Amino acid sequence: MKIYVHHKYNSEIFWYFFHGVDVNLDDIPYPVLDIKEKNININFDYKGNKFTVIFCDDRFWDKKDGRHIIDSHLYQFQKGLINNRGWNDYFIHNHLIDFNIKIKKHSKRLGKKLDIFLIDWEGLGFLEKYKILDYQINNLFLDEFKLNTKYTNYPTTQILSSFLYTNGLNFRDFYFFSDFLKLKKERDYKLHYAVRRPTEKKFKNIEILDKIKSDDFIITYSSYVNTHDNDDLKYRKMAKFFEDNIIPKFKDTAFFNKRKYGIKNFGEETNNNNTREMLWKILPFSEVEILDEYVEDGFITEKLFLRILVEKPFIPTSIESVKFYEKICKNYGEPIPSYPLKYEKLEDIIDTLNEYISNDEKWEILVKDITNWVILLKSSLIKILDNNNSYLNFIINQDINEKEVI
Amino acid sequence: MDYKLYIHHHYSYELFWYFCHGLNIEPKDVPVWFKNNQYNKNIKIDHDVVIDSYYKGKTIQVIFCFDNHWEALDGFHLLDYSIRLLEDNIVGDRGFNATDMLNTSNYFKKLLNKKSKILQNRLHFMYIDWEGHDAYNQEGWSSKVNKKVEFFVDETYTINKKPKNSNYVFTNLFWSFIYPNTLGIRDYYFFHDYLKYKNDYKYKINIPARRVYGMKKDVIEKVIKLNNPYINCTRSSFHESKQYHLAGPGELDISFSEENYIQKRGYGIHDWGGEWNDNNMNENMWKMFGISEVVILFEISAKYMAEQALSQNDDKIPDWMHPGDSMLTEKTISHVLIGKPFIPQHYDTIEFLDNILKKYNSPVVEYPIKYDTVEDIIPFLDDITRNENKWNSFKQKLQLYVENMRTELVKICSNNNSYLDLLIKKELPNKRESLL
Numbered sequence: 123m124k125i126y127v128h129h130k131y132n133s134e135i136f137w138y139f140f141h142g143v144d145v146n147l148d149d150i151p152y153p154v155l156d157i158k159e160k161n162i163n164i165n166f167d168y169k170g171n172k173f174t175v176i177f178c179d180d181r182f183w184d185k186k187d188g189r190h191i192i193d194s195h196l197y198q199f200q201k202g203l204i205n206n207r208g209w210n211d212y213f214i215h216n217h218l219i220d221f222n223i224k225i226k227k228h229s230k231r232l233g234k235k236l237d238i239f240l241i242d243w244e245g246l247g248f249l250e251k252y253k254i255l256d257y258q259i260n261n262l263f264l265d266e267f268k269l270n271t272k273y274t275n276y277p278t279t280q281i282l283s284s285f286l287y288t289n290g291l292n293f294r295d296f297y298f299f300s301d302f303l304k305l306k307k308e309r310d311y312k313l314h315y316a317v318r319r320p321t322e323k324k325f326k327n328i329e330i331l332d333k334i335k336s337d338d339f340i341i342t343y344s345s346y347v348n349t350h351d352n353d354d355l356k357y358r359k360m361a362k363f364f365e366d367n368i369i370p371k372f373k374d375t376a377f378f379n380k381r382k383y384g385i386k387n388f389g390e391e392t393n394n395n396n397t398r399e400m401l402w403k404i405l406p407f408s409e410v411e412i413l414d415e416y417v418e419d420g421f422i423t424e425k426l427f428l429r430i431l432v433e434k435p436f437i438p439t440s441i442e443s444v445k446f447y448e449k450i451c452k453n454y455g456e457p458i459p460s461y462p463l464k465y466e467k468l469e470d471i472i473d474t475l476n477e478y479i480s481n482d483e484k485w486e487i488l489v490k491d492i493t494n495w496v497i498l499l500k501s502s503l504i505k506i507l508d509n510n511n512s513y514l515n516f517i518i519n520q521d522i523n524e525k526e527v528i
Numbered sequence: 529m530d531y532k533l534y535i536h537h538h539y540s541y542e543l544f545w546y547f548c549h550g551l552n553i554e555p556k557d558v559p560v561w562f563k564n565n566q567y568n569k570n571i572k573i574d575h576d577v578v579i580d581s582y583y584k585g586k587t588i589q590v591i592f593c594f595d596n597h598w599e600a601l602d603g604f605h606l607l608d609y610s611i612r613l614l615e616d617n618i619v620g621d622r623g624f625n626a627t628d629m630l631n632t633s634n635y636f637k638k639l640l641n642k643k644s645k646i647l648q649n650r651l652h653f654m655y656i657d658w659e660g661h662d663a664y665n666q667e668g669w670s671s672k673v674n675k676k677v678e679f680f681v682d683e684t685y686t687i688n689k690k691p692k693n694s695n696y697v698f699t700n701l702f703w704s705f706i707y708p709n710t711l712g713i714r715d716y717y718f719f720h721d722y723l724k725y726k727n728d729y730k731y732k733i734n735i736p737a738r739r740v741y742g743m744k745k746d747v748i749e750k751v752i753k754l755n756n757p758y759i760n761c762t763r764s765s766f767h768e769s770k771q772y773h774l775a776g777p778g779e780l781d782i783s784f785s786e787e788n789y790i791q792k793r794g795y796g797i798h799d800w801g802g803e804w805n806d807n808n809m810n811e812n813m814w815k816m817f818g819i820s821e822v823v824i825l826f827e828i829s830a831k832y833m834a835e836q837a838l839s840q841n842d843d844k845i846p847d848w849m850h851p852g853d854s855m856l857t858e859k860t861i862s863h864v865l866i867g868k869p870f871i872p873q874h875y876d877t878i879e880f881l882d883n884i885l886k887k888y889n890s891p892v893v894e895y896p897i898k899y900d901t902v903e904d905i906i907p908f909l910d911d912i913t914r915n916e917n918k919w920n921s922f923k924q925k926l927q928l929y930v931e932n933m934r935t936e937l938v939k940i941c942s943n944n945n946s947y948l949d950l951l952i953k954k955e956l957p958n959k960r961e962s963l964l
Contacts, residue, residue, distance in 0.1 A: 137796055147793045152802030153771045205570040286797060292712075297797055298814035305725035381555040384545055384942045385706055385717055390560035392569045402718035508796055 123173050123517070124188025129196045131162040134341035138287035139191065140175060142279060142511035143168045148521055168514045183228050189517065193239040194221050199288070206290035206394050208431055221394045228259050234520075236260040237513070241284045245421030263513065267501070278450055279511040282503060285427050295425065295490030296431035299401060300500075306406055310375070312338035312479055314408030318346050318396070319357075320364035323414065327439055328368060331412065334471045336479045340373055340408070345380045346391055378403060400428070410435045411487050412468075415443035422446065430500050435492035437475075439468045447499055454510055456502035463493035529907065530586040532603025533949060537611050539567075539577035539592035542707035547606065548590055549703050550945035552582040572615070583945065586952045591614040598643055601662070605647055608654040609636060614708070621710035623658070623805030624860075626907060633667045643672040648957050654680040654697070654947070660828045660855040664694050680947055683855045697946035698884055702937060705861045711809045713858060715866045716865040720934070723817055723866055731760040732913045732923075733871075736790075736819035738764045738808070739772070743873065743901070744826050746783055750906050758913035760820060762788045771803040790815060809858065813866075821923055824902055827860045829874030832901070856880070864934050869926035871909075873902050881933055888900045888944065896925035 129135055133150050154160060162177040178180065183190065198204045198217050229236055238260055245266050264274040265281045285293050315331055317324050320343075328341055347361050347369075369376075380388040380399060388403075389395040405409075413436045415426050426443055429436045438444060444461045450520035451458040465471040478484045537543055541560045558579070565571040569734055577592040591597065598605065609632075613619045619628055636653075644651045656664055664670050669679065670691055674792050679694040682701040706714045719821060735751055737744045740763050748761045763784050771794070793810060800811040814821075861869045872878060878895045885892045894906040899905045912918050 133801055137799065141796050205568045294797060302722035306722050383555050384549055385714060385938060387555055389541055473825060504797060
């Protein structure tokens with residue numbers, strides 16, 4: 123089976139799309155001169171099927187002897203429109219229009235042989251919002267599982283691998299940092315809830331978490347809030363409310379200041395700088411973190427996945443996030459024990475957290491149990507990525523279905 | 529305003545710290561983003577960015593102006609070789625490449641000669657390459673560039689005579705490893721806080737070699753013969769990489785065990801990619817620091833290189849190379865930033881670092897052993913690693929040394945700026961002289 127990948131080659135993109143395959147590592151080129159001109163062919167096996175992928179950038183759109191892949195983020199990235207794998211609502215509309223013009227030239231002709239990836243970690247539901255892609259014509263691989271499921275596919279392993287490749291945000295470092303983070307035993311606090319960008323959801327969480335009465339618990343905020351580098355009036359209003367009404371109630375040590383002198387300056391609020399700040403400053407701050415995730419809205423972000431990679435114990439504000447990852451393990455036959463806390467919503471566990479945080483023995487057991495759960499989850503997810511590929515599963519199944527129809 | 533400095537690069541806060549560290553400025557007054565690059569840091573800032581500040585009692589106005597204001601005679605003009613290559617996408621990171629240098633030197637020679645016709649000694653060229661070769665002579669800057677252009681370099685002098693217009697800038701060299709952070713070396717500074725807790729090392733000493741040749745090969749051969757279980761040698765798959773222009777397994781002639789063969793090509797998340805500087809530094813940080821308590825570091829010694837060059841030992845130093853002095857590479861800096869005890873190949877690395885501290889009146893911790901080259905102390909290391917008490921005492925002294933060096937170098941380089949120290953001693957030529 124042939125797959126034409128319409129991006130400039132690099133080995134990271136190979137792993138992003140084609141993890142889980144049986145490939146000779148020597149067949150994956152690293153330095154490639156004249157990438158603009160050269161097509162890169164790589165052969166591999168997957169579940170008894172032989173594949174040849176051809177990284178051909180903007181060439182070979184007319185080929186009918188295989189499938190064609192294009193990824194909206196890689197397209198923007200390789201055009202220089204964005205500077206990393208992270209996403210930004212401020213220009214996505216224009217970029218998608220540009221992307222759509224590109225796709226339209228080929229979408230009708232290629233039909234179901236064109237596979238489009240739109241993995242944005244945001245879940246804004248732009249298909250509804252912008253109505254710009256004829257997604258019924260082609261195969262759309264989306265990281266939103268509550269949206270248009272009739273016409274879209276949820277490529278689980280590609281969504282997980284999108285956090286690792288391309289490694290523009292250095293998320294891969296979190297995997298290796300786990301060996302060292304655990305060596306540093308002393309933490310400033312037992313439990314931590316960090317607010318970077320104030321939102322209504324976080325205000326509600328703060329109100330609930332305010333019932334945890336312990337010196338070992340802290341809610342922090344970032345210098346982001348007063349940089350005012352956000353054009354959204356609604357956001358500005360919210361940030362002002364946050365500054366005027368909520369921050370004054372925080373502890374004195376609640377401020378993460380990004381702007382320091384020289385080597386300690388973590389720069390501006392771009393995704394890669396924020397991730398570095400998180401790696402070196404946020405992770406070691408507490409033993410356990412309370413984290414927002416967006417599974418209930420139909421998508422996941424990097425927030426939980428990074429803590430899983432780095433083996434940092436966390437408590438999601440909704441149990442749905444735990445269920446989401448446990449379901450992935452179950453689907454791929456990887457064992458995972460039950461998460462140590464039973465709850466549905468954040469408010470359900472406030473009493474438990476109050477009880478545990480004030481009792482060192484109980485707290486230690488809880489931290490140990492959550493840590494073990496996270497370590498096993500990490501191991502299972504990496505195994506899943508090393509042995510499975512959602513996109514290739516889709517192709518194989520589609521081919522089988524087509525043959526059956528014939 | 530006492531001094532005006534036109535920096536001919538696109539502004540970024542990382543370049544600000546590289547060029548302008550030591551300035552008396554509040555971090556919040558250092559811009560980090562502008563409207564047009566708010567959401568994409570790769571968008572280059574083309575407009576002027578003006579920052580007023582103080583340095584050692586002098587007022588300085590810094591103007592980041594990329595290719596504008598070359599005609600301005602009311603200040604000094606600074607152009608940096610490596611940063612321009614980075615801005616022009618000729619290099620992928622801050623590391624240096626001799627092949628690029630051969631291709632790009634002519635362009636810079638022409639540019640400097642053209643601009644210096646008007647600017648005269650207002651024109652400053654920073655050439656920091658981490659390579660230890662005296663490019664000023666080797667690449668013909670000395671004979672082909674207007675002698676009024678001032679050079680700011682990371683080698684003090686050479687086997688040739690030190691040129692008058694070549695200035696050594698240590699703090700800028702130090703910051704060149706940190707900003708722009710294209711190689712992730714800044715992360716080593718923060719990694720220090722975690723690595724210091726590691727206490728389950730498999731070996732007491734490791735001797736890592738990426739490219740096994742010359743003196744490295746001699747040392748490794750001698751150490752392997754010791755059959756000392758506490759001293760280990762590792763090598764990288766780099767030698768077989770097609771990306772390495774001298775690739776080939778045949779030359780090594782030393783057998784390494786499987787676990788000591790640092791394989792870059794793993795599956796998926798364990799794939800460290802190509803032999804680019806950033807991939808290598810990332811692999812170095814996560815894989816190499818957990819092997820041993822102490823590292824033998826193959827840092828280059830200019831003194832040794834000069835000796836080899838003078839004795840025309842082409843096996844060790846190519847005959848076309850002009851070694852410089854007082855140079856330092858990412859090898860030492862990364863170990864200092866991370867606080868890892870190290871024994872450099874040549875003792876003059878220690879002398880060099882100590883002299884920097886002395887120059888700035890910083891406290892110096894005595895290095896626990898004196899030697900010329902590491903080959904001289906192989907028997908000593910063999911003995912001491914077999915004696916637990918002696919080893920612990922020795923290791924502790926090495927640790928104290930590197931911790932002090934880390935703290936003091938960061939302090940020195942946050943409070944001083946070698947380039948600005950030279951700048952504030954300079955006077956602008958009068959305009960008539962320039963125009964004539």
